[in-house]
Amino acid sequence: MLRVRDDDAGAFEELVRRYEARLVRLMHTLGPSHELAEDLTQEVFLRVYRARKRYEPGAKFSTWLFTIAGNVARNSARTMSRRREVSEVDAPRSQDxxxxxxxxxxxxxxxxxxxxxxxxxxxxxxxxxxxxxxxxxxxxxxxxxxxxxxxxxxxxxxxxxxxxxxxxxxxxxxxxxxxxxxxxxxxxxxxxxxxxxx
CATH class of the missing domain: 1.10.10.10 (Winged helix-like DNA-binding domain superfamily/Winged helix DNA-binding domain)
Structure with a gap:
């Protein structure tokens, strides 16, 4: 993350590769559909990239990342409950x-x-x-x-x-x-x- 803070694009790609599947799995559990889980994961990485200049190593990077993920998931849940919309577009999760x-x-x-x-x-x-x-x-x-x-x-x-x-x-x-x-x-x-x- 320190390399990402210094605008190293390769380091950001490495972070995405390393954590993407884990974040999708977490968001898949917290959210209503796999498609939304992927969108929320992209939002997490977007926030990480935007906050890169303010990043200060303190706790483990994964703790900081999952804190952001939790905030993104809660914001999404609040937005969805406010709208109270049922989307016919989202298919149920594939059991396979x-x-x-x-x-x-x-x-x-x-x-x-x-x-x-x-x-x-x-x-x-x-x-x-x-x-x-x-x-x-x-x-x-x-x-x-x-x-x-x-x-x-x-x-x-x-x-x-x-x-x-x-x-x-x-x-x-x-x-x-x-x-x-x-x-x-x-x-x-x-x-x-x-x-x-x-």
Whole structure:
């Protein structure tokens, strides 16, 4: 980022290559569609580029980047809720895409301590877990993504989300409890939870 600050275009391209997929995955979880996730990711990189001259190395670069991403996601959510428009253009997420559905299926259940052998691998489980994660609050989803997929510490998540480490620990604990409650009927008897049904 220091090279980007000095107008090194190659360094900016390297940052985009290094972080783009991670940001799209985060935005995909926080936003309603894959297309919007890509647009929001581009907005994050645009903000990074615009702020390059003011960048001061303090915390880890990824913490600074994900802080910007969280702000972009929240601004987008506010804009969408103000408009209250339902877009017919955005297609539902593809269940075949290499999105985080399969990752969420294993990590969310694993995080909840719910990994019984009889829960089969497959798209049904991935869809149910993805929908359960989507039903969490935005803050819980973001904390879960930063913890599980970015391997950030409580302190780093706290800095990214402008919270205390204790608040992050509580947020992640509530997210795990909520996921366990939503997924328990499916794990116990294969019933699709009402909260995440079609």
């Amino acid at each position: 895409s290499p999105s985080n559905a399969q990752l969420l299926a294993s990590t969310a259940l694993d995080a909840s301590g719910l990994m019984p052998a009889r829960v089969s691998e497959g798209s049904e489980r991935a869809q149910i877990v993805r929908q359960a994660v989507e039903s969490l609050s935005e803050r819980q989803r973001m904390a879960l993504m930063l913890s599980r997929f970015e391997s950030m510490s409580y302190a780093e998540i706290a800095e990214t989300m402008d919270l205390t480490p204790k608040a992050v620990k509580s947020l992640l604990s509530r997210a795990r409890v909520n996921l366990k409650e939503m997924l328990q009927p499916y794990i116990d008897s294969g019933l699709i939870p009402k909260e995440v049904g079609p």
